[in-house]
Amino acid sequence: xxxxxxxxxxxxxxxxxxxxxxxxxxxxxxxxxxxxxxxxxxxxxxxxxxxxxxxxxxxxxxxxxxxxxxxxxxxxxxxxxxxxxxxxxxxxxxxxxxxxxxxxxxxxxxxxxxxxxxxxxxxxxxxxxxxxxxxxxxxxxxxxxxxxxxxxxxxxxxxxxxxxxxxxxxxxxxxxxxxxxxxxxxxxxxxxxxxxxxxxxxxxxxxxxxxxxxxxxxxxxxxxxxxxxxxxxxxxxxxxxxxxxxxxxxxxxxxxxxxxxxxxxxxxxxxxxxxxxxxxxxxx
Amino acid sequence: xxxxxxxxxxxxxxxxxxxxxxxxxxxxxxxxxxxxxxxxxxxxxxxxxxxxxxxxxxxxxxxxxxxxxxxxxxxxxxxxxxxxxxxxxxxxxxxxxxxxxxxxxxxxxxxxxxxxxxxxxxxxxxxxxxxxxxxxxxxxxxxxxxxxxxxxxxxxxxxxxxxxxxxxxxxxxxxxxxxxxxxxxxxxxxxxxxxxxxxxxxxxxxxxxxxxxxxxxxxxxxxxxxxxxxxxxxxxxxxxxxxxxxxxxxxxxxxxxxxxxxxxxxxxxxxxxxxxxxxxxxxxxxxxxxxxxxxxxxxxxxxxxxxxxxxx
Numbered sequence: 201x202x203x204x205x206x207x208x209x210x211x212x213x214x215x216x217x218x219x220x221x222x223x224x225x226x227x228x229x230x231x232x233x234x235x236x237x238x239x240x241x242x243x244x245x246x247x248x249x250x251x252x253x254x255x256x257x258x259x260x261x262x263x264x265x266x267x268x269x270x271x272x273x274x275x276x277x278x279x280x281x282x283x284x285x286x287x288x289x290x291x292x293x294x295x296x297x298x299x300x301x302x303x304x305x306x307x308x309x310x311x312x313x314x315x316x317x318x319x320x321x322x323x324x325x326x327x328x329x330x331x332x333x334x335x336x337x338x339x340x341x342x343x344x345x346x347x348x349x350x351x352x353x354x355x356x357x358x359x360x361x362x363x364x365x366x367x368x369x370x371x372x373x374x375x376x377x378x379x380x381x382x383x384x385x386x387x388x389x390x391x392x393x394x395x396x397x398x399x400x401x402x403x404x405x406x407x408x409x410x411x412x413x414x415x416x417x418x419x420x421x422x423x424x425x426x427x428x429x430x431x432x433x434x435x436x437x438x439x440x441x442x443x444x445x446x447x448x449x450x451x452x453x454x455x456x457x458x459x460x461x462x463x464x465x466x467x468x469x470x471x472x473x474x475x476x477x478x479x480x481x482x483x484x
Numbered sequence: 485x486x487x488x489x490x491x492x493x494x495x496x497x498x499x500x501x502x503x504x505x506x507x508x509x510x511x512x513x514x515x516x517x518x519x520x521x522x523x524x525x526x527x528x529x530x531x532x533x534x535x536x537x538x539x540x541x542x543x544x545x546x547x548x549x550x551x552x553x554x555x556x557x558x559x560x561x562x563x564x565x566x567x568x569x570x571x572x573x574x575x576x577x578x579x580x581x582x583x584x585x586x587x588x589x590x591x592x593x594x595x596x597x598x599x600x601x602x603x604x605x606x607x608x609x610x611x612x613x614x615x616x617x618x619x620x621x622x623x624x625x626x627x628x629x630x631x632x633x634x635x636x637x638x639x640x641x642x643x644x645x646x647x648x649x650x651x652x653x654x655x656x657x658x659x660x661x662x663x664x665x666x667x668x669x670x671x672x673x674x675x676x677x678x679x680x681x682x683x684x685x686x687x688x689x690x691x692x693x694x695x696x697x698x699x700x701x702x703x704x705x706x707x708x709x710x711x712x713x714x715x716x717x718x719x720x721x722x723x724x725x726x727x728x729x730x731x732x733x734x735x736x737x738x739x740x741x742x743x744x745x746x747x748x749x750x751x752x753x754x755x756x757x758x759x760x761x762x763x764x765x766x767x768x769x770x771x772x773x774x775x776x777x778x779x780x781x782x783x784x785x786x787x788x789x790x791x792x793x794x795x796x
Binding site: 215216217218219220221222223224225227228229231232233235236239240241242313314317318319321322324325326327328329483484 | 510529532533535536550552553554557558561563564566567568569570571572573577579580581583584585586587630631661662663
């Protein structure tokens with residue numbers, strides 16, 4: 201007992217420890233989020249699936265379709281002839297449609313996985329300002345999804361070139377009518393991932409987040425289409441649907457490209473804005 | 485140093501932490517004690533900004549936690565062992581945490597060695613035992629070489645060797661001038677580790693004193709008496725500031741009187757005593773005494789002790 205008392209008084213008289221060394225930096229947060237993304241197996245699985253779906257559908261469609269029948273009339277749904285640039289865009293981007301679902305899941309999981317495992321507590325004690333951690337995650341998810349999308353469409357173009365070439369359908373990658381729609385699709389893919397990060401942050405659950413995102417991407421346009429049969433003005437909402445706007449910004453039929461892009465960005469902004477507000481306010 | 489000022493947290497209509505004030509000093513191990521639901525974890529979460537106080541404030545090393553430029557270097561925190569993504573390896577978890585503050589990878593290896601995780605560092609955390617999870621949590625807390633450590637139940641799930649290691653580690657960290665706040669349900673552990681103790685009950689500070697003072701003040705030292713005439717002795721000694729408890733047939737525990745007083749008065753009344761000994765209170769007894777009215781979830785038979793008290 202006497203030794204314990206002695207120790208206590210001795211240590212209490214010691215000068216308080218002062219911490220030194222590097223502090224929080226946004227570059228560090230980007231690095232941290234990259235490590236987090238690439239240290240989970242699910243990331244490799246999901247990104248691989250995006251590439252496989254893109255290349256696989258490109259091969260299948262390049263063999264199966266011809267320029268005479270590849271397009272369809274948006275009014276009637278009937279098959280329609282397309283030029284060779286459009287042909288390339290169709291075969292190179294259809295697989296990315298599947299990729300949209302996959303990166304939506306990845307985006308949700310990137311944050312909901314932190315909530316379900318408790319990791320979020322570690323993240324938020326390291327970054328008590330909270331929002332910087334969200335923005336870092338958004339940038340990292342956007343960046344890598346964009347790269348994977350770019351890799352997918354460029355790979356698809358390389359795969360499609362010899363197959364379509366055998367039908368005498370050729371196009372240059374650097375043709376504006378080819379490269380711009382391809383990049384547009386890649387941009388939309390990355391924006392879907394980011395939109396999903398926002399939804400995952402709002403919902404804080406993997407199942408709920410995935411259901412919400414897929415509902416907005418897949419179900420909402422269908423619901424609007426059905427109601428537009430009953431109530432005429434509902435049809436005017438169609439271009440405002442997230443995925444409809446996403447394809448409108450690449451191949452405009454109802455609104456201008458730039459208007460469609462603004463609609464897409466508005467969806468992303470609302471998702472991330474609400475996410476940021478709730479992240480800042482709620483107890484973790 | 486951690487300073488809380490009328491720190492309060494409500495969850496709906498329930499008050500988890502009720503306007504508490506306390507200071508945790510550097511250079512000492514401070515123990516946070518209290519029954520389940522007393523508000524220990526909530527308080528710890530508020531210190532590092534995971535929960536927002538409903539009222540009042542708590543500052544660490546002079547600032548609100550989120551105002552620090554290098555939070556991980558100010559406070560290392562182990563809230564529970566489950567604050568890690570189960571699909572990630574321990575090494576990558578620590579690397580991701582370190583990256584936020586540009587802490588070099590060499591430090592990651594240091595804390596892995598320090599906590600004895602070398603052999604499992606590359607394995608996914610999902611397969612970790614509770615003890616390994618605790619070690620990883622402690623490794624993460626130490627990552628920034630922080631001035632303040634907050635450890636919620638650090639010995640939970642550790643083997644005896646691990647318990648001893650945590651005891652040494654916390655004492656050493658405090659001896660380096662750091663602020664160390666740890667909670668534990670193991671009173672005996674706290675008696676060995678802590679210098680100072682803050683007892684919480686139902687969201688209030690019940691006691692805030694050194695370990696020795698807590699034992700001395702909360703549990704008066706009692707005297708154990710064995711006599712065949714226990715009822716007669718109890719009647720003889722009964723007075724306002726004396727508590728007499730009939731712990732078993734023929735055995736009384738008496739507080740408020742010394743061994744000498746009881747022996748002399750029994751001899752004067754010609755009551756034979758078969759045993760007369762002083763019982764030193766343990767921290768556990770002191771703690772039970774302090775919190776017996778504050779326990780939120782009480783087991784069925786724990787009140788039998790008070791029922792056995794002999795009427796004065």
